[in-house]
Each structure stands twice: as structure tokens, then as C-alpha cells.
Amino acid sequence: MGNPPMKDVKTLRRLLALLILSAIFVFPSVATRADDEKALRITPKAFLDHIKILSSDKYEGRDTGSKGQKLAAKYIAGKLKDWGVPPAGDNGSYFQKFPYSGNRDIVGKPVLKARNGRSTFRMKYARNFTPMTCSADADIKKVPVVFAGYGVDAPDKNYNDYTGIDVKDKFVIIMRKTPWPRDRRSRHAYFRTKLEVAKKHGVGGVIFVSNPKSGAAELNTLRKNADRKRMPFPVFYITGKAANRLLSRDKQTLEKLESKIIDSGKPASFPLKRTTIDAKVKLKEKGVGTENVVAIIKGSDKSSGNEHIIMGAHYDHIGVGSSKGKAKIVYHGADDNASGSSGLLVIARAISDMNKKPKRTIVFVWFTGEEKGFLGSIHYTENPALPLKDAVLMINMDMLGRSKDGYLWIGGADTGKDLRPVLEELADASGLDVRLTGSAGGSSDQVPFNRKNVPNLFFNSGMHKDLHRTTDTVDKINAEDGARIVNLALDVAIAVADGGKKHEFNKTESGRGSRVFMGLAGMEQVEKGLQITGVVPHSPAEKAGLEKDDIIISINDKEIKTNRDLYGCLRGKKPGDVLKMVVIRDGKEEKISLKLDKR
Template sequence: MTDNGRLLSTALAIVVVGYGFYWFRGYGPGDIGSAEITESEILDHIRYLSDDERAGRYPGTRESKDVISYLIKQFKSFGISPGGKNNSYVQTFSVLDGIELGSNNHLMIGNDSLGIDADFIPLWFSGNGDLSTSAVFAGYGFDIKEDSLVWNDYGGIDVDGKWVMVMRHSPARDNPHSLYASHAELHKKMVVARDRGAAGILYISQVEDSTLIPLRYHAGYSKAGMPAIHLSNKQADELLNSVGRSRKAIQTKMDRTLSPLTFDMPNTIISASVELKSVYIRAANVLGKITSRNHKFRDKYIVVGAHFDHLGYGGPGTGSRKPDTTAIHSGADDNASGTAGILELAHKLQLNRKLLKRSVLFVGFDAEEKGVLGAKHFVENPTVELSNIVTMINMDMIGRITDSIATVGGVGTSPLFPILLDSLSEKSPITLKQDPAGYGPSDHSAFYIKDIPVLFFFSGFHSDYHTPDDDWKHIDAWGAKQILDIAFNVITHISRAAERPVFTIAGPKEPSGRRRGKLKVTLGIIPSYGSLDVGLKVDGISNPHGPAAKAGIQRGDIIKTMGGKTVMDIYEFMDRLAEFKKGQTITVIIDRGGTEKELSVSF
């Protein structure tokens, strides 16, 4: 071969190799294997994620970090680029996970020192601090003024700066639908006492109760601003006996007469110190992206998400449907199945990257079981502009299809979706039921609140949901594959469409079950249920013509008072709202960026 021939051959080889690198530059080392979504790969992912070694994937644990590493490894093997800030696959955030006793918890009645856990316990919403003063007994602690019920335990007594002692429950303790039910909650009784000027509150039990209330974290509550303590029956009886009273006689009289019973206890000083410490854990979303080669649409994104966390070992307060059982909650369907789904979609979409005009951002959300916290953190701290997210597609529990029927929610959030889903599912061997509602108990709700069209793929509830029995052996991989095949076609269609899906409102933007009692008015806001701010943070305006919008309340504002009364958290907000009627005008103080503003709100 001549020198010119060798030179020409070398040039051709360079061109061929260069073209190959260009064509395959988006593909990674994990692309060896099936280019299709397969049942075996779905099961492989689910088996790993739900194995006992993952210990239920509780946020912040070593096992959760193992899952995060697994997701990152899979993304890298597919050639999926980091989707977080600073070229990272993770987006970390803190989660308030519990409360614990500090070192300064003491209670003295007169000269008698009481023992923590045996004689008294602070309640989860108790404020920290010291208080030494006398007490006033205020019956059930009611201040009820309703058409069908009037009961005021604070009439004629002075509780300003004192302890208020109240009895738990109500005269109808076993009837959750009684007129007293919404007034009998421990936190509600504290709010009433604080409004009356009390400096602390002591709870005593009815005769039917025998133990102290366990100290357990309840999400959404702020510290009350004053000590809130439950006394043991022994200590309550000794204190009442010292003033010639008894719990049984007090309860019997109030329940028989259905009227207040109050008295002062001026000669006994009760001194307390309370210190509760918040326990935080570190959680993390996992993000990977496929960037389109289309320069016109590459900055527009379809978010494909699934939460990877679960309930750990279960137990009270975790959401387990067997709260008295301490055992690994594997969460094979909820939501190892959805997590496996986004991995399979990521792999296939990367191999078919040439089909994409818009980019795709994959997000494994953490702490969904704690209140959609990972998704909420993402939309408040997005790694791409929210306005550039054209659709969010959520996979949650796609592994237990029944009778070849699955559900897709959020269909009403864009007029494109019903037509698209009818067309793409026509040849599928499964039936896809369409639910128009945009809000639901999963990660897509955080995007719907932000006016982003959403779709939520779901195979249905089952008896193993949130129990240790949600095991990979019950997974229907065939059904999961059918759902993912439809989802793949939906993603590629939306990616290639000439116009982005138009957002439409499809039902309320908040869970209706959160409302307590009977509300005569609404403010027209979307409350933040996971906020750690003291007050009620406004996540958004649900009614652009409602009282809040007309008064000038904006997203991000923190409501501090309503009608002159303090608002510490979502529960106090609901209590305050229940006091108002149509036609009323009240003063609302909000914190906006560190500056307090006074607004007039008319219902």
C-alpha cells in the first residue's frame, strides 16, 4: 500500500470512529442488554430494593443510602447524566423525624419531686421552658359557642399566668362523631387555654384511662409556646384529694349534668421545666436526566418520578397498617415497583434518545411516606425552571395489577391527556381506567399545586399495603411491564409534540380530609402541610377570587395571627378558621420575607 493509500485509510478510520462516537455519545456502559422493558429486569430491581437487607428503606438510614447508591449506579450504567445542581445526582434535605426528651425535664407539686415517664410526661406539642405557679381546674377545657352546643369552662375563673388543669376527652369519649369531638383534642384544649391567658396546661385522665400518653412525634405541630404535661392517675388523684376532690366524682358530675365544673387550687405551687429536642434526619432525592439534542426544545422537561422510601420497621406513627408489629416493611409494591419503573424507563429512553425532542428528568423521591416531602422540596428548590417542566409523570404502586385493570390519575390536568391515553392504550392488553383528579396522596400532587400537568400510574390498593406482607413474591411483573410500555409511549409522544400540554384545574389542590370540624368559611389558600415555619405557610392560592387573594395574601406568606389570635401551625389555623362566619371581616398578620404585614380579610 502506498503512503497516500495508508493516509486515506487512516482518515477513513478516523471518520468512522468519530461518527460512531457521535452517534453513541449518549449511551453508557450499561447499555449492553435488553433495549426493551422486561419482566425479569423489573423483578431484579424490585428484589434488590425490597430485600430485607434494605430494612424497609426508611429515610436517613444506612439502608436508604444503599438504595440511593444503587439508583445512581444504575443511572451511570445507562449513561444518564446527573440531574442535580453542581453536576450531582443527589439533592439533600432535612426532615424532622421525631422528638426526644432533653436533660431538663422536671416537675414538682409542692415539695414533692415527680419522676419523668412514671409520674408525668410532656406532650409532643409542649413548649420548652420553666413555669412555677398555682393551678385552676377548668373541667374539660371547653369554650364552645355553637348553635347546637354552648359550653364554657372558663366562665368566672381567672387563669391568667397560671396552670390550667383539664380532663381529657369529653362526656362522649367513645363517639367520634359527637358534638364534642372536634373540641376534645388535646391540642385544641391547649389552644383554648392559651387564648385565655394560661401559662401552662396539665392534663388528667378519665377513670377509663390507665397509662400516660406516650411521647411520640406527630407531624405538623409546632411547639405550643407553653408547657403541656400529662399527669399520671396517681399524681392527679393525690393533687385533687389535697383540695377535697376526686377524678371519679368530677367526671361523673360533668358527664351527668353536661355542664362546667371548675375550682381554684391557690395553695399548691406546681413547678415544671420542659425540654423537648427535635430529631432531624438527612434525606435525598436522586436525579438523572437525558438532554435532548433538539436545540429548540431541549430546555423543556418531562419529569418522570417515583418515591423509593418506605416505612422501615413500621411501628406507631409510621403509617403502618399494623402499627403494633415491629417488622421489616419491604414495600415491594409501594414503591419498589415504581422505582423499578423509572429505572426501566430511563434505560429504554436513553437507548431511544433520538426519539426525544424535549428532555427527560428522572427523580427518585425520598420521604414520600412522611408527607410527599421529597417532591415538595424539589418543587421549592427545582434543578430546572418549573416553568420549563411540561408534564410530571408519577409511578407509585404499579406492581399488583388486578383483572388486567390499572388506573392513571391526573387525566383532567390537560385536555391532551384523555385523547392521548385512549389512543396509546388501545392496543394494550390491559384496561387503563382514567381518573381526572390532579391531587392525590403521592408525589405528583406537589407538581399539580404548581400548575404543572400530571399523570399518575397506579395498579391499585391491596390488603398488603403498608404491612410487612408487601413482598416481591406478590409482584405481577407482566402487569407492571404493560403499564411501563404505555408510559414510555406517553413520554415520547409528549416529548415530540409540537405544543406542550396545556394545564387545566382538575379538582382541589389540597386533601379534603385535613379539615377538622365544620368550617363555615374558607380562605382560598393551599396550606403547607410539611412546613417547619412557626405559623401557617401558604403554598399557593387555590381560589383566585377568594378572601385570601382579595386581601393580598401571596404564596410564601406565613400567617401569624387571625382575628387577633395566634396561629402556630396547620392545626391552629384550622381551629381559627372554624371560628369565623360568612360576612365577617378579620385582621390577619402575615410574615412576608421577614416583614410583618397587617391585612384585612373578608369572608
């Protein structure tokens, strides 16, 4: 008879997985679910259609509180109404509204000018600097300047960038991140923490700077961060090149100062000689408010009470910016996160179309304000449609559209007791290259639910160079794999909704579970291997000589094509072990030895 066609094999694998799970979780019969097979299978076209719309120019990048965000909310609510999915927002509507006044417009032309003796450096708005929307209004001149390292005051780590310097009523230049490259999730890295510390020390203004190579492209994104609370002093963000020009009179560079701090573990703060700053900025409050979109499909088993699954995705992005010769450029956010929003829409429709609904209730939430610090998900966890104590699982979908070779990361597999077996069976049947990690890692809307002790999963198809850039467009969406990822999320939701047991919350450590540290800030799958999109300063990767845009093709004589290949090479490794790597750099192969460090 020969080998069966691949399609039939996948079908058999899926049916086998469902049979196994039904024995464990008391599913309805496979025959019953087979009646809904047409409704349950989401097509690439259905997945792509909503992404095209939500990422189009009409929605202007869907910045929180903007006209585009509100249009997107209406679009989502309109589709739910057309499909007969009941609302679960305020007063019988789909919208869960809450105050938001963080959006502020710049009035007039801001000024940031440095003076040093007879020399003047007039920075250009949107090219060298931008005010941040947490800034106070100001019109000040000849303010002294102090370089204050990372702006960290951390008694718990015996580190203080403000020790030995006078910053009273002066501008401080502060680098992003922390002096501890491996501690990227530290609260000391947050804008808000740095600003509150600066306020405590009585500064007259803050000038943030990223890495030495940072340019104008990131100014629009960063302008809108840390913007929920206005500070009592002006706050600006400048490029790395602009910062180096300010430091040049003191014969310093960001690179030198960063290396000195990290290598020594000690601050390197100092006052800039004879340099003063003139600054002018005025911001206008919008006070527009914002809204989550919430819908609900009641469970078919009344005995389950309020037990429910929450499925979520943020639909906001970062809006619009400006560029040379253009009045406005749109940050489309096709993958981040029109893809997750679309996935949630088609899942809601699929479940609504089912002849027999899942046993437990399913709540759908499209979150606003994720890019501003999980505003929508925080608001929902404080004002849930159903009590969170009855939430069996939260599934968050963020960036599902750029999978390479079927890659999918699902974080949080161990946040619910006995949840991992469900995921393993369904992941195997999906045909996707799924990597499960136990922790509730990832920086997205599952985080507030994890804090509330709700078991949670984070579906993500991987990072890429277009994140928060105008190049995150619909033409780059992998709709085939995206639809398979959405179908898997749907299968998981139904499996848990129909399961006989409730998965009790397990607290897990943050991170992705690896005991060793390489120092790769990002990777992207390309034809020849894994391309490095960033290297953590002073990490094992940097010390080994790895560079941005290097393509890893083998490790310890094992071919590297996918993220899973890389993680497989790290499995069982200990700090101090050496990886023998081959990379392609400028078209030529190079051999690299990397000594792993402790995470």
C-alpha cells in the same frame, strides 16, 4: 386463516394507537421507534428486581433521614451512574439535599398515666400510647383533662370544638379527621392544623386518638406524623381502647361521642371529672438532613429548549418499629413505594438505552419525605433542575405493584389541555383496566406540581390492607401487571415528549369526579368480588348496613368483579338513587339497599 393469536392482536392495537397518535402529535415514524422496541419493553423481572432490594431488611423501611433511606438513595444513584444516566442534583451529583431535623429519637422510657380518685391507669408505651415526634419535652403531673372533640375551630363552617370549655394549661383529647365525613381532604383534618388551633387556645398538652377500634399496630406510623415543627407542649397518641378507658369514668365512649357530634353537627366537648394526667417524655434531635435523587436525559430536539417531562416516585417509607419479643420490625414498603421507585429506575434505563432519544428532555426525581408531607416534592418545586414554566407534564408513580386484573387508576387526565386523548389511545393499547379521572386527586407527590400549575398525572394500582403495615412485602407484588403499568407510563412520557404541542395547564376540582357519595373508605379486589376495607362513619354505606370485610358481588343485578364494574354502576346516578346490592358476609349472601348521597 382463523383468528390471530392474542399477542399479535395486542401488538396490532399498540401499532394502531401509535399511528393515530403520530398523526396528531407528529411522532417520529413507527419504524424509527421500532428500532428501540427492545429497549422500550420493560420485563416483570426487571421491575421486580429493584423492589426486592429496596424493600429488603438492609434498607430498614427507608424512613426519611434514616440510614436506610440514605442507603436507598445511594443504590438509586449507583444504578443511574452504571447506566450512564447523567446527574441533575447539587454540584454535579445525583443528590438534591435539604435540611431535615424531623427525625427524633425517644430518650429513656416515656410515661403517660391517668389518675381518677384512687384509680390509676398506667398506659404501656408502644401498646397503649406513643409520644409524637412534634412533642415538647415534659415531666408534668396531675394535669386536668378535657375532651375536645375533633379539635376543630372553623369559623367558615360555624363550628368550634373549643366553645364553652376551659382548656388553658390542660390536656385535650382530640379525635382524628373532622365532623364532616364527606370532607376527608379538609385542612381541619391535618395534624398540623389541629395542633396550631390547640396552641392558639393555650392547651397544656394534646392526646390524639383515631377510631374506637384503633390499636398498637398504627402507633409507630402515627408517631412520626406532624413532626416538622415541635410544639410548646407534650403531644401523645393513644389507642381507641385506651381512650375509652379514660372516658369510662364519665360514662362515655368514643363511639357515642363521635355519633353525637356527627348526627347533631354540634360539638360535644366536656371536662373529664376528677381525671388528671402525669406525663414524661424526652426527645433527641437527629438533624441528619435528607435528599432527593435527580437525573436527566436531554432531549434530541434542540429547538425544544428547556421544555421537559418530569417523572417522579417517592422512595421513602415509614422505617422500623417495635413489637413484643422483637427488638425491631421493618416496614418494608414493597408496594409503597419501592414499586414506583423501581418503575422509575427501569424507565430511566430504557430511555437511556434508546438509539434515538425523545425530542424533549426528561427529568427523573426520586422524592424523599413523601410520608412526612411531600417534603421532597415541595423542595423540588422550589428548586427545580429546569424551570417549572417549561415543564410540559409531571408523571408521578406511587404504588404500582398490587394491581388486580390489570386495574390502574390515572388521575389528572384533564390537568393538561388535550392530554386525555393521548392517554385514552395508549391505555386502550396497553390491555390494562385503566380508569381515567380528570382531576388532580390523590395524596402524593404530584400535588405540589399541581399547585405550581404543571399538568400532572398520578399512576396508582389501588389500595390494599397492607398499606403502612409490615405485611407490605415483595412476595405480594404483581410483577406482570406492574411491568405493564410501567410500560404504559413510559409510553405516555415518550408520546408527550415527542408531541408537537404543549399541553396547557387546566385547573381541575379535587376528588375523583363522582357526583354521588357511597362512603366506602377502601376496596380490595378478591376472587369473588370487591371486599370493603373500610366504611366512613355515618355515611350511606354505614346507614345501609355495609361492614368492613363485606364482599360486594353485584349491584343492580350487575356482577361486580373490579373497581371499574363498581364505578360503572355509579355512572349517571344522582343523589337519592338506590343501589340494590348483594354482598357476602361470613360466607352467606345478603341483600343491601344503599341510598346514594350528594358528594
